[in-house]
Amino acid sequence: xxxxxxxxxxxxxxxxxxxxxxxxxxxxxxxxxxxxxxxxxxxxxxxxxxxxxxxxxxxxxxxxxxxxxxxxxxxxxxxxxxxxxxxxxxxxxxxxxxxxxxxxxxxxxxxxxxxxxxxxxxxxxxxxxxxxxxxxxxxxxxxxxxxxxxxxxxxxxxxxxxxxxxxxxxxxx
Amino acid sequence: xxxxxxxxxxxxxxxxxxxxxxxxxxxxxxxxxxxxxxxxxxxxxxxxxxxxxxxxxxxxxxxxxxxxxxxxxxxxxxxxxxxxxxxxxxxxxxxxxxxxxxxxxxxxxxxxxxxxxxxxxxxxxxxxxxxxxxxxxxxxxxxxxxxxxxxxxxxxxxxxxxxxxxxxxxxxxxxxxxxxxxxxxxxxxxxxxxxxxxxxxxxxxxxxxxxxxxxxxxxxxxxxxxxx
Numbered sequence: 001x002x003x004x005x006x007x008x009x010x011x012x013x014x015x016x017x018x019x020x021x022x023x024x025x026x027x028x029x030x031x032x033x034x035x036x037x038x039x040x041x042x043x044x045x046x047x048x049x050x051x052x053x054x055x056x057x058x059x060x061x062x063x064x065x066x067x068x069x070x071x072x073x074x075x076x077x078x079x080x081x082x083x084x085x086x087x088x089x090x091x092x093x094x095x096x097x098x099x100x101x102x103x104x105x106x107x108x109x110x111x112x113x114x115x116x117x118x119x120x121x122x123x124x125x126x127x128x129x130x131x132x133x134x135x136x137x138x139x140x141x142x143x144x145x146x147x148x149x150x151x152x153x154x155x156x157x158x159x160x161x162x163x164x165x166x167x168x169x170x171x172x173x
Numbered sequence: 174x175x176x177x178x179x180x181x182x183x184x185x186x187x188x189x190x191x192x193x194x195x196x197x198x199x200x201x202x203x204x205x206x207x208x209x210x211x212x213x214x215x216x217x218x219x220x221x222x223x224x225x226x227x228x229x230x231x232x233x234x235x236x237x238x239x240x241x242x243x244x245x246x247x248x249x250x251x252x253x254x255x256x257x258x259x260x261x262x263x264x265x266x267x268x269x270x271x272x273x274x275x276x277x278x279x280x281x282x283x284x285x286x287x288x289x290x291x292x293x294x295x296x297x298x299x300x301x302x303x304x305x306x307x308x309x310x311x312x313x314x315x316x317x318x319x320x321x322x323x324x325x326x327x328x329x330x331x332x333x334x335x336x337x338x339x340x341x342x343x344x345x346x347x348x349x350x351x352x353x354x355x356x357x358x359x360x361x362x363x364x365x366x367x368x369x370x371x372x373x374x375x376x377x378x379x380x381x382x383x384x385x386x387x388x389x390x391x392x393x394x395x396x397x398x399x400x401x
Contacts, residue, residue: 081211
């Protein structure tokens with residue numbers, strides 16, 4: 001299929017072809033630009049739909065029928081059945097992947113009450129630093145600028161409260 | 174800066190895909206296996222639906238792998254979510270229309286799902302598609318009324334038995350014919366319900382397994398505690 005500048009090239013198959021590539025691109029854009037975990041999962045689902053459409057389209061053959069015997073005289077051209085088989089299972093696997101992602105997301109939301117990637121990373125980092133007893137990078141209660149940091153992280157005095165309470169599953173629900 | 178790089182990456186991907194697509198001969202599938210299978214699958218397997226013939230006849234072991242991926246996903250989701258504590262907060266049941274609609278849809282969805290599974294080797298459809306319809310039949314009721322929880326015991330048993338049946342048919346073929354999941358039994362007349370040898374049995378096993386697994390997966394998602 002050479003892209004022809006004339007309008008004759010705008011066949012339905014062409015529209016489907018560019019449309020499926022468009023779906024892949026929209027999904028990828030949502031994945032790399034999105035900050036909300038659930039929206040990123042939806043973008044992944046859109047990209048997956050585009051990939052499945054593109055796979056089915058690679059089996060396209062002009063004027064061919066579905067690959068089922070007995071509905072047309074023998075010798076009628078049929079579309080390539082292998083992409084259809086692959087897509088058939090890919091859809092079901094996609095559902096499984098999405099359900100697992102949603103399950104993990106539910107746990108993340110229960111623990112941190114937030115699904116924004118940037119905020120989530122900050123909270124995760126501060127929790128990890130709290131648990132390890134080292135200062136959080138860029139935190140306000142640590143010296144900034146040219147003042148030298150102690151080479152070994154100063155241990156928190158025994159009995160002093162943590163800077164932020166560590167979220168433990170079950171304590172805040 | 175990060176957004177700019179992301180947009181640049183996406184535009185590059187779009188350009189790359191379009192260029193590759195414009196170089197391909199459209200309407201002439203690049204793979205020759207499919208064309209060969211179209212002529213061979215009918216006499217060899219005896220199923221009118223060539224897609225099902227490939228799925229369960231030629232790629233049977235891959236289908237088994239995909240079933241195990243689904244099983245792993247369902248198990249992991251159940252493991253991550255855990256069980257609901259008794260007396261935890263729960264979603265309110267839906268209105269009368271939702272509940273009555275789910276009840277009315279249930280028999281229709283079960284019949285359609287079983288039809289699609291059993292006729293998988295004759296008409297479009299098969300184990301995977303029919304299994305999803307079956308799962309929807311059982312899950313619609315849970316969506317309409319979260320208090321009516323799906324009991325996990327029968328689901329787990331059904332899933333295990335269907336998976337065992339699939340593997341046992343494969344081992345039977347291995348003993349008799351020498352290759353795992355090779356089509357067995359007489360092929361019969363193409364186009365009739367009892368044709369294509371073991372394919373309908375495999376289709377039923379796949380359908381029940383997919384249906385039970387998806388229903389269990391959705392049920393464990395629906396059973397998670399509602400954040401107060």
